[in-house]
Amino acid sequence: MRITQGTFSFLPELTDEQIRKQVKYCLDNDYAVSIEHTDDPHPRNTYWEMWGLPMFDLKDPAGVLMEINECRKAHPENYIRVGAFDSERGTESMRISFIVNRPAQEPGFYLERTEGDGRAIRYTTHSYTKMK
Amino acid sequence: MSKSHLESVAADEPSSSEELIDLHGEYEASNVQEVLDKLDHELVGLQPVKTRIREIAALLLVDRARRSFELTSQTPTLHMSFTGNPGTGKTSVALRIAEILHCLDYVREGHLVSVTRDDLVGQYIGHTAPKTKEIIKKAMGGVLFIDEAYYLYRPENERDYGQEAIEILLQIMENNRDDLVVILAGYKERMDTFFQSNPGFRSRIAHHIDFPDYCASELLDIGKLLLGQQNYQLSKAGESAFNEYIELRMKLPQFANGRSIRNALDRARLRQANRLFKTSRSKKFVKQDLMTLEADDFYASRVFAEGKPDQGQVASI
Numbered sequence: 261m262r263i264t265q266g267t268f269s270f271l272p273e274l275t276d277e278q279i280r281k282q283v284k285y286c287l288d289n290d291y292a293v294s295i296e297h298t299d300d301p302h303p304r305n306t307y308w309e310m311w312g313l314p315m316f317d318l319k320d321p322a323g324v325l326m327e328i329n330e331c332r333k334a335h336p337e338n339y340i341r342v343g344a345f346d347s348e349r350g351t352e353s354m355r356i357s358f359i360v361n362r363p364a365q366e367p368g369f370y371l372e373r374t375e376g377d378g379r380a381i382r383y384t385t386h387s388y389t390k391m392k
Numbered sequence: 393m394s395k396s397h398l399e400s401v402a403a404d405e406p407s408s409s410e411e412l413i414d415l416h417g418e419y420e421a422s423n424v425q426e427v428l429d430k431l432d433h434e435l436v437g438l439q440p441v442k443t444r445i446r447e448i449a450a451l452l453l454v455d456r457a458r459r460s461f462e463l464t465s466q467t468p469t470l471h472m473s474f475t476g477n478p479g480t481g482k483t484s485v486a487l488r489i490a491e492i493l494h495c496l497d498y499v500r501e502g503h504l505v506s507v508t509r510d511d512l513v514g515q516y517i518g519h520t521a522p523k524t525k526e527i528i529k530k531a532m533g534g535v536l537f538i539d540e541a542y543y544l545y546r547p548e549n550e551r552d553y554g555q556e557a558i559e560i561l562l563q564i565m566e567n568n569r570d571d572l573v574v575i576l577a578g579y580k581e582r583m584d585t586f587f588q589s590n591p592g593f594r595s596r597i598a599h600h601i602d603f604p605d606y607c608a609s610e611l612l613d614i615g616k617l618l619l620g621q622q623n624y625q626l627s628k629a630g631e632s633a634f635n636e637y638i639e640l641r642m643k644l645p646q647f648a649n650g651r652s653i654r655n656a657l658d659r660a661r662l663r664q665a666n667r668l669f670k671t672s673r674s675k676k677f678v679k680q681d682l683m684t685l686e687a688d689d690f691y692a693s694r695v696f697a698e699g700k701p702d703q704g705q706v707a708s709i
Contacts, residue, residue: 312522315529317530318529318530318532319501319503319530319532319533319534320500320501320532320533320534320571321533322500322529322532322533322568322571322572323528323529323530323532323571324529326529326532326568327529
């Protein structure tokens with residue numbers, strides 16, 4: 261199951277050149293670009309692990325690309341995303357976030373049904389990757 | 393593919409490359425002329441440096457033209473080392489280089505990140521690598537200028553973290569050649585020993601540029617240029633006094649070329665302000681008075697009185 265989330269979720273995978281251009285856009289707008297990775301792609305998992313510190317005063321996307329590639333090398337089987345934080349007053353939140361790496365096999369989610377009172381059923385999703 | 397076909401392709405080749413290339417047009421379109429002219433005007437002397445920069449500019453221009461014919465050649469490495477005595481304009485030239493490389497599309501952004509040992513080397517184990525990488529990332533797309541680079545290497549302490557920074561730099565200089573240009577700067581002798589103990593650096597740096605010391609007349613020109621920028625001027629007597637000052641100062645220890653001149657002028661301005669202030673009760677001034685440095689403003693220097701360089705402050709105005 262191909263997991264999608266973030267800004268370009270409806271598009272096919274971005275190539276490195278496309279990533280470079282998106283990052284360039286972020287840097288031109290003075291966003292702080294960060295790289296995060298996780299093995300748990302659950303949609304409610306908002307806390308991914310940081311790969312180094314956010315990069316605040318870069319001029320050129322090459323530095324970000326270098327970090328992305330290093331993160332890919334270290335965690336080839338993790339989801340990796342790039343986020344861009346806009347510190348402009350009134351916004352002060354993530355502007356852009358997109359996935360730049362995903363595992364070769366994406367097992368998807370297990371749906372757990374819990375029967376409640378009467379015929380009520382409660383549903384919970386678990387990432388298969390976290391169930392092992 | 394048959395043999396005859398191959399031959400016909402080979403025969404076609406030269407005719408297709410008869411297309412003319414207007415190198416001069418490219419030169420003018422790249423704005424590099426403007427930057428080079430500015431270099432000529434704003435930096436006095438430094439002939440060998442200017443020549444080398446022109447050569448580099450020409451190389452990049454020709455390289456660009458070659459690329460338009462799809463004559464692939466490896467991107468030239470442009471890492472440089474600037475050696476020279478204090479105050480010979482190494483940092484100023486580095487700034488211009490960044491601009492020139494940007495004009496010629498060699499670097500994408502053309503900014504200069506100027507660092508010293510403290511910015512690269514960490515305080516404890518595991519601190520250096522992220523710190524160095526941080527700086528390198530910042531400099532990508534531009535020029536990384538490492539001032540007094542020889543401090544990176546401290547042979548007397550084998551556990552010094554500088555070595556780690558050097559290794560990361562070497563790796564980046566080799567692998568990310570398209571992303572940034574590294575310029576190492578420092579005094580000649582110490583840079584030489586630095587390169588001797590780090591042969592990797594020496595071989596990765598294509599351009600070793602030596603900055604000569606300025607002669608007295610060049611220093612006078614620099615002084616005038618500096619004064620002009622701040623809307624000051626020298627009176628006739630003031631100029632000859634300044635000239636004398638330079639001649640004397642050059643012979644004294646701790647002479648730092650352009651920097652000493654700038655400091656001397658700052659002190660002269662201080663004395664001028666004081667002189668004007670003292671006479672202000674009895675006299676009104678015109679604009680000219682406020683702009684002009686007189687001979688006395690220079691003769692009050694300790695260089696004349698005691699044959700010693702001025703200390704930071706002017707003790708006896």
